[in-house]
Amino acid sequence: MTIQKSPDMEAMMRPELLKLEEYTPVEPLDRLSKRLGIPVEQIVKLDANENPYGSSPAALEALKRQQYYHIYPDPSSLNLREELEKYTGINKERIFVGSGSDELLELLTRLFIVPGDNILNFVPTFGMYSFLGELYRAQIRKVPRHANDYSIDVKAGLAAIDERTKLIFVCTPNNPTGNSAPESVVRALLDTGKIVVVDEAYHDFAGHSFIKLTNIYENLVVLRTFSKLSGLAGLRVGYGIVPEAIARQLWKIKQPYNVTVAGQEAARASLSEGTWISEHIQKIVAERERLYGLLQQFSDHFEALPSSSNFIFCRMKKGRAKQIKNELEKRGVLVRHYNKPLLENAFRVSVGRPEQTDIFIEHLKQIIYTQ
Numbered sequence: 001m002t003i004q005k006s007p008d009m010e011a012m013m014r015p016e017l018l019k020l021e022e023y024t025p026v027e028p029l030d031r032l033s034k035r036l037g038i039p040v041e042q043i044v045k046l047d048a049n050e051n052p053y054g055s056s057p058a059a060l061e062a063l064k065r066q067q068y069y070h071i072y073p074d075p076s077s078l079n080l081r082e083e084l085e086k087y088t089g090i091n092k093e094r095i096f097v098g099s100g101s102d103e104l105l106e107l108l109t110r111l112f113i114v115p116g117d118n119i120l121n122f123v124p125t126f127g128m129y130s131f132l133g134e135l136y137r138a139q140i141r142k143v144p145r146h147a148n149d150y151s152i153d154v155k156a157g158l159a160a161i162d163e164r165t166k167l168i169f170v171c172t173p174n175n176p177t178g179n180s181a182p183e184s185v186v187r188a189l190l191d192t193g194k195i196v197v198v199d200e201a202y203h204d205f206a207g208h209s210f211i212k213l214t215n216i217y218e219n220l221v222v223l224r225t226f227s228k229l230s231g232l233a234g235l236r237v238g239y240g241i242v243p244e245a246i247a248r249q250l251w252k253i254k255q256p257y258n259v260t261v262a263g264q265e266a267a268r269a270s271l272s273e274g275t276w277i278s279e280h281i282q283k284i285v286a287e288r289e290r291l292y293g294l295l296q297q298f299s300d301h302f303e304a305l306p307s308s309s310n311f312i313f314c315r316m317k318k319g320r321a322k323q324i325k326n327e328l329e330k331r332g333v334l335v336r337h338y339n340k341p342l343l344e345n346a347f348r349v350s351v352g353r354p355e356q357t358d359i360f361i362e363h364l365k366q367i368i369y370t371q
């Protein structure tokens with residue numbers, strides 16, 4: 001059999017995509033468990049801001065009850081949107097559901113960006129905004145946050161806006177730094193008339209939401225997710241409160257079956273469990289404060305920043321964050337490591353269950369004081 005010589009594939013691809021950073025996949029838990037020789041249930045996973053208590057019982061029940069996984073899902077996620085209408089108080093015509101808020105971010109970028117437009121990004125922040133901007137050939141206007149506390153530099157932000165600015169992304173609480181943006185900052189950005197996308201994936205832990213401003217500003221989009229507090233990261237469901245003019249167009253450009261049957265059912269069920277939701281917010285917020293207190297004992301080694309989210313960002317004063325991350329991993333504790341501009345030599349630890357916090361702190365002590 002002769003193999004036909006392949007053409008130069010890369011020469012045929014979009015050149016700007018070839019320049020994107022290589023994708024490094026996250027190691028699945030079962031594989032990591034095999035590699036480390038530690039059972040999955042003993043791994044303390046504090047690297048992705050998931051809910052350490054898992055999904056709500058009502059969501060798990062709904063998944064068991066559902067009998068129609070062989071039927072395509074409702075493309076309009078209507079039942080879920082009706083439930084979200086009750087939950088948020090926002091008319092369902094302004095609620096758009098996606099396969100995680102990641103998909104909503106992509107749809108918005110697809111809708112607004114033509115090559116040469118720009119997006120405003122207050123860095124450091126969640127990487128998806130700049131990744132999608134690059135994918136759709138936008139110029140990424142990076143406005144550095146204030147170095148001490150990562151608050152947004154509004155003056156610099158406003159100065160960076162021009163007629164080709166299409167989207168302004170505000171992550172609040174900000175991932176990975178944990179701080180929230182004050183309403184005055186968001187309003188100042190909204191007053192420019194540009195589309196402001198407030199990504200409030202972690203708003204439950206901050207006790208504050210920007211949703212109410214969607215009744216005042218027609219240029220505001222607020223994104224939320226079921227991946228964090230609701231513990232449904234593996235099912236991929238997010239939603240946005242979007243102006244009707246945007247919603248109308250998003251319907252046209254999304255994949256028809258973007259949200260799975262399982263995702264729609266589980267998300268809907270988890271909204272019905274008000275007590276579970278409020279109890280878990282309380283538990284995670286209380287544990288965040290305890291963790292923050294415990295981290296202060298290492299203040300000679302790193303600074304733990306105050307957080308209004310379900311994770312804490314730590315920047316090293318001495319020693320290497322990468323080494324801490326690697327040593328913790330060998331012991332079955334996962335944290336996220338950073339070493340890039342404005343996030344040099346740092347790590348982020350998610351809030352776990354109290355016993356997980358204790359294991360993390362014990363290992364951290366061993367690593368820092370005995371190595």
Ligand SMILES: Cc1ncc(COP(=O)(O)O)c(C=O)c1O
Nearest residue numbers: 100101102126175201225227238
């Ligand atoms: C700020 C922020 N926005 C959005 C997402 C993505 O959420 P989803 O799982 O809904 O796609 C994440 C996930 O880590 C995040 O941190």
